[in-house]
Amino acid sequence: MTGIRDVAREVGMSTASVSRALRGLPGVSPATRHRVLEAARRLGYVASPQAAGLASGTTRTIGVVVPFVTRWYFSWIVQGAQDRLRGEGYDLLLYNLGGKESARERLLATRYLAKRVDALLVLALTPTPEEQENLRSWDLPVGLVGAEAPGFCCVDIDDVGVSAQAVDHLVELGHERIAYVGGGLEDTLDHRAPRLRAEGWRAAMARHGLPLVPGYDEVGDFTMAGGERAGERLMELADPPTAIYAASDEMAIGVLRALRRAGRRTPQDVSVMGVDDHEMASFLDLTTVAQPVYEQGEAITAMLLAALRGELAAESPAGSPAGSPTNQGSATRRTFPTTLVVRSSTAPPGGTG
Template identity: 45%
Template sequence: MTSIHDVARRTGVSTATVSRALRGLPNVSPQTRELVQAAATELGYVPSPSASGLSGGRHRAVALVIPSTGRWFYNRVVEGADSVLRAHGYDTFLVILAANPHDRERLFSNALLRKRSDAVIALGIDFTVAEKRELRELAMPAAVVGSAVPGVHSVGVDDAAAATAAVEHLLELGHRRIGHIGGETAYGMDRSVGEDRSTAWRAALARHGITPAASWHGLGQFLMPPAKTAAIEMLRSPDAPTAVFAGSDEMAFGVLVAAAELGLRVPEDVSVIGIDDHDWSESYGLTTVRQDPYEQGRTAARTVLDELTGLETPILTRRSGFELVLRRSTGPVPSTPTGARATDR
């Protein structure tokens, strides 16, 4: 069955533009309207009644779909998106993913989204194949903050590059025993973020001829408590690392607490680095790779607003910048192995 996404792919414009062109709405050039109508006829596409959910501002609201309200990153993205949308007269409302995977069925084809919103921004979600298809076929503007979804506007940091910058900093300080606390297993969240950062950690070590021990990798679920548990086990091992790269600042906080409980000094006994530049990172003295989720949210909001106002924009994947922020949690490799110090104390 031919979908609006098929027409958009054939013509090279967004699904929102296809919908406007076929419904005779303004802000579509005659050339584009003719191109879309020809493609729809050729493909045999007939707009469904639900396609009328696309609005030129009828609802004046944008849905923000998030895995959780308990994460700093999501909150900052939401705040950034809301700041732009409200300035243009749009309200926002949250759609929080159900804890039960079965309750997520047909998430983006849910009638509630169509009845209440003009556009959708989805944040850092571990999309299923069906959800990616639903997102592409929405008859309204859509954007993703996080890993790219083919056929949908995407905004996010280059996770592999950011992780590489963190590990290279530790390598430049002389560390060769570099552990990693990753977030690959967090439910509902985009797994590729944690996976890309973990892969980059291994790749950076491999380029320096280093094969990490199994005990140098732990899972922190992008949360402080499980990261602390994983870090305690890692830092107690006989071959404990002299430095730890955490895949997020919240997990890095867990590593710092674990080191303190084990009587290890940071950075004299073990160095710690994260990614994000969380609001608390400066207070913790945490060296980190800063990204800007607030600006990512603003960029996603501007993207859907462009479509709502009739701009014909090609599908883009925008990568935001990052920078290494040096604080007191990283230093040269210690003269005495970390595990030995932890055992002696």
């Protein structure tokens, strides 16, 4: 079996230098690291992660805590993170909470993960003050997506602004009776997007001087099935809305199905729009507010890797544009821009555009 000494002899270097090159540690030039990696590949040498961990005190593993692994948004965040980690020689260890508070407590309120990973990525959950204190005691980089906390790396979008973009579009088309579909189970785990998008809908309606009609705020659980149920309830109202804004494309797709089953045409009878730009959105001609989901996974992972290398910037220039790094406490925060994508599911009331 080929060992590290064989690689060292091949490139004429010490085993210690070869080890540093293979593990991506500082102090090795790119050219040297490339030569070592090529020699290792040619000789068929595969490093033992366990041995490397014992020698360096690291695991070469990033832990990822996901509220619902089957949801489209979370799966694409994880994909972006994994692709970035693969290129750096790190593994990803996935923990799915499945919406269970007990699972969250086990992972974030104890030291269960402290010795298992080199860094931790938490998706769409805002750690409580007690959880933040516990995570800081690990002395490991922590990254948050769709949330923020002092001292942690953070990546997000402007969820209030997302709703403003959606409502503004519908109002510009002439709609006044605009319903909202959102909320649900994520709230129990402190997923802030449902709360902020609902706040954004209410604020945008008030800004346009439009009333919040009773029954126009429906729970859709951020699923297609939940969106379908919400759409059915909205169509049962005595004075149903002329437009429905769903806080995710998956719920919007469910709403479209409910409208079709109720004999309502889109957009002639009811305009529908969502958030995300899900891969099915273009297929169904769904108007949406697009967010770069995969890129957020890449970006937060890059921050964690930079923190592990000691390269995380301590400060950022004032007035950084949207989508650029900004300082949050002692760690980096990045807010990505969102984009209105107009398709055929929205039109003026009673019209087709």
